[in-house]
Amino acid sequence: MTAPTSPYTTMFEGFRAELDEHYDRRERVIKASRDLTSASKRLIFALQRTRSLARPLPSSVTKAAEPHHGATGAAHDALALELSNSLRAHRYAWQVSPGLQEFVEAATFGHYLRHQTLMSFDEVQKLWTETGEQGQGGEGMLQYSDYVLGVFDLTGEMMRWAVLMVAVWGSAPSRDADEGAPEGLRDVLRDMRDMRAALEALDVPRGTPLASEIGKKTDVMKQSVEKVENATYGLVVRGRERPEGWMPDSGGSAEGRMEVDSY
Amino acid sequence: MIDRGIFEDLQARVDEDAEVRDEIRVIVDTLEKKEKIAQSILAKAHSTPLSQLSSQVLEPAKGAIQQTMASVDDLSAVASAHPYYKWNNMWQRQVQDLVFHILLFGWLGGSIQDGSQPRPGYLLTIDEIGGILKVPVNEKQKDTFHIAIEEYLHALISLLDELARLARNSVTLGDYRRPTHIAQFIKDIHAGFQILNLKNDSLRRRSDGIKYRVKEVEDVVYDLSLRNLIPRDDPTSGQ
Numbered sequence: 293m294t295a296p297t298s299p300y301t302t303m304f305e306g307f308r309a310e311l312d313e314h315y316d317r318r319e320r321v322i323k324a325s326r327d328l329t330s331a332s333k334r335l336i337f338a339l340q341r342t343r344s345l346a347r348p349l350p351s352s353v354t355k356a357a358e359p360h361h362g363a364t365g366a367a368h369d370a371l372a373l374e375l376s377n378s379l380r381a382h383r384y385a386w387q388v389s390p391g392l393q394e395f396v397e398a399a400t401f402g403h404y405l406r407h408q409t410l411m412s413f414d415e416v417q418k419l420w421t422e423t424g425e426q427g428q429g430g431e432g433m434l435q436y437s438d439y440v441l442g443v444f445d446l447t448g449e450m451m452r453w454a455v456l457m458v459a460v461w462g463s464a465p466s467r468d469a470d471e472g473a474p475e476g477l478r479d480v481l482r483d484m485r486d487m488r489a490a491l492e493a494l495d496v497p498r499g500t501p502l503a504s505e506i507g508k509k510t511d512v513m514k515q516s517v518e519k520v521e522n523a524t525y526g527l528v529v530r531g532r533e534r535p536e537g538w539m540p541d542s543g544g545s546a547e548g549r550m551e552v553d554s555y
Numbered sequence: 556m557i558d559r560g561i562f563e564d565l566q567a568r569v570d571e572d573a574e575v576r577d578e579i580r581v582i583v584d585t586l587e588k589k590e591k592i593a594q595s596i597l598a599k600a601h602s603t604p605l606s607q608l609s610s611q612v613l614e615p616a617k618g619a620i621q622q623t624m625a626s627v628d629d630l631s632a633v634a635s636a637h638p639y640y641k642w643n644n645m646w647q648r649q650v651q652d653l654v655f656h657i658l659l660f661g662w663l664g665g666s667i668q669d670g671s672q673p674r675p676g677y678l679l680t681i682d683e684i685g686g687i688l689k690v691p692v693n694e695k696q697k698d699t700f701h702i703a704i705e706e707y708l709h710a711l712i713s714l715l716d717e718l719a720r721l722a723r724n725s726v727t728l729g730d731y732r733r734p735t736h737i738a739q740f741i742k743d744i745h746a747g748f749q750i751l752n753l754k755n756d757s758l759r760r761r762s763d764g765i766k767y768r769v770k771e772v773e774d775v776v777y778d779l780s781l782r783n784l785i786p787r788d789d790p791t792s793g794q
Contacts, residue, residue, distance in 0.1 A: 297746075298742075298743035298744070298746035298747055299743055300678070300743055300744060300746070300747040301746070301747065301750070303680065303747065304747035304748070304750050304751060305750065307704055307708065307751060308750055308751050308752060310693060310704050311704065311705075311751060311752065311753070312752055315752070315754050377696060377698065378638055378698040379638075379639060379640065379694065379695065379696065379697070379698040381638075382638040382639065382640035382641045382698070383639075383640040385640065385641070408556065409556050409557070409558065410557050410558060410561055412558070412560075412561045412564070413561065413564065413565065413568075414564075436565060436568045436569075439565070440565060483556065483557050486557035487557055490557065490559065490561075490562040491562075493562070493566075494562065494565060494566060494569065495566065495569065495570075496569050497569075497573050497576065500572075500576070502569075
């Protein structure tokens with residue numbers, strides 16, 4: 293049925309070369325994005341072991357995080373190499389976005405634990421360009437949409453951390469006995485509520501890709517805030533009757549050790 | 556402490572993008588309106604005998620296509636000020652349609668540039684399309700508006716779909732020669748698509764359908780040759 297040669301063979305051979313180059317690059321970008329996701333997830337896991345707030349990270353945590361910084365740097369360099377110009381950076385933005393979101397999540401979470409402030413988009417962007425092992429690179433790759441979506445996920449990490457800390461705070465003598473709940477938890481809850489309010493106030497035009505991604509993440513973010521609200525409530529209520537050596541283990545939805553393990 | 560300024564900055568970026576979106580949408584809507592006029596003129600090719608094709612279809616279509624070019628100029632100017640791949644999905648369909656209509660116009664023997672020889676059955680290359688629309692094609696370095704290879708290939712598949720229909724309608728109009736030309740053309744393009752290593756995307760799905768177009772037109776040629784209706788002087792008469 294098919295003619296062995298067609299007058300258009302040369303033309304299509306040209307297209308094949310271009311498309312092969314595109315598909316191959318897309319594969320490499322997807323691979324590097326997955327590497328970035330996995331390194332960032334491990335970094336977050338290491339950061340979750342922090343037991344302090346607004347202080348430099350303990351050396352045990354920084355030591356555990358070290359190899360993941362290396363892996364993040366390698367993924368950054370692979371991406372910076374592939375997405376060296378604006379055309380490519382945007383062409384593969386969809387493929388690279390999951391990795392960048394996870395990077396934002398890890399960066400902002402580490403920053404929050406150290407400073408108890410939200411790292412800004414500009415700061416994250418700067419950090420990303422400095423993440424490479426081979427000098428600077430990757431400018432213009434991290435979009436504000438990656439940042440917004442990463443910050444949505446940050447609320448989940450703050451929730452996991454806060455819920456874990458309920459156990460620590462709960463067993464320690466309360467710093468503010470009158471209020472019932474430790475100040476630290478109240479601060480985190482206040483920050484999460486502020487973030488929830490600010491994220492919900494973001495007015496993104498309907499029908500855009502960012503709006504649909506935000507739609508997917510909003511419910512999870514709200515649940516995270518509510519889990520911390522419930523944990524705080526539990527501490528307040530039971531804080532008043534807490535005997536020596538009490539551990540939060542029952543009642544509310546997301547406060548016990550058992551619950552934490554399942555995250 | 557959460558700095559409200561962070562979110563004010565984000566909202567400003569969102570708003571900026573919304574403005575770009577609105578600006579592009581207005582141009583694309585205009586392009587689409589003009590496109591529909593060109594489309595309705597070219598659709599008459601199915602009901603117009605070859606002898607009247609030039610005056611009834613090609614001349615008015617030329618004017619309509621030239622009208623769309625002003626919108627392409629506008630689009631190119633606005634789009635080139637922003638990252639191409641951030642916004643290209645807003646005009647992809649309209650640009651593919653436009654390229655398809657220019658390909659069809661060219662295949663029917665029309666030419667945009669005055670004075671050039673009409674060449675029925677001719678496939679305009681992607682570079683020629685770029686030349687007609689005065690925009691770059693397959694741009695790989697500069698982040699500017701251009702016609703992408705994928706857009707050209709989508710337009711080419713639309714052309715094959717349209718020609719398969721035209722093969723049957725040519726017979727209805729008493730033109731028994733054109734189906735054999737169309738059959739050869741579709742076979743040649745089909746052979747071209749077969750050397751591409753397409754991944755599982757829309758281009759792959761649509762190109763998988765070309766084999767049905769090949770068969771459709773072969774059936775038309777078969778019906779004609781069975782009844783000895785194909786003019787003898789035609790070298791591709793399939794005898």
